[in-house]
Amino acid sequence: MVTKQLKDSGQARDEADVTRADSLAREIFSDIANKWALLIIEAVGDRTLRFTELRDVVEGISHKMLTQNLRLLERNGLIDRTVHPTVPPRVEYTLTEPGRALRATVDGMCDWTHRYLADIETARQRFDSP
């Protein structure tokens, strides 16, 4: 769980050891649960892409955001970054095993989006109509 339970809410019982893992989990979740990171993971998929290819595939992402999020994903071990010492340089990105595992759930989110596209659109119209 990433969220707190309601029961024993008033009780402050020895949280010392749990807290570390929990705050780490929250930190990771915050890193991951962001638009660009998830889109990049989806974009890579089971392919091997270069920087510019990624830039083209993930529509609308800026140069800066791409590098920034790639570093983030690399740091968390979701993405592999291999540099070919050629000139001009050639850098390729691949999902690691954890990355692929996460990708599976992201796929679920994408499926969900398309599955409920119509429902969401009507919900919006209802909400927006004064």
Place this chain on the structure above:
Amino acid sequence: MVTKQLKDSGQARDEADVTRADSLAREIFSDIANKWALLIIEAVGDRTLRFTELRDVVEGISHKMLTQNLRLLERNGLIDRTVHPTVPPRVEYTLTEPGRALRATVDGMCDWTHRYLADIETARQRFDSP
């Protein structure tokens, strides 16, 4: 798919009709793929929670962010908001069917986080050590 395919990248073939649905999908994805929205969905789960309860369960969320994201989720039809005309007012939040469906995949993300917690921590240490 939310991301673009690489094949036929040079080709600009009649995208008029696809584009609408795609941009909508992207818009929805952006709404959903954000830290607070996902945490709120996880927090509600299959329960019925009041505003302040939610505020307590989703640790670290501010009053403003909570209302803001609740509106967003409500607008997209992921959450039901029922107002009991009492005094003081009592407002309860529940997941709708689309909301519950999405929750399933968010659960997957949470599981993933805990499953790979250790791997991520070591990946970070390796990355951070100069």
Place this chain on the structure above:
DNA sequence: CAGAATCCGCTTGGATACTG
């Protein structure tokens, strides 16, 4: 209690220019 609204710091993220 739920939430709308205002103020405001400061992070986010885009555009641009510069290295190897």
Place this chain on the structure above:
DNA sequence: CAGTATCCAAGCGGATTCTG
């Protein structure tokens, strides 16, 4: 080509105050 650095605008998000 890939990446870093800088500048700067826009919006995110927190704290606070005010209603019904």
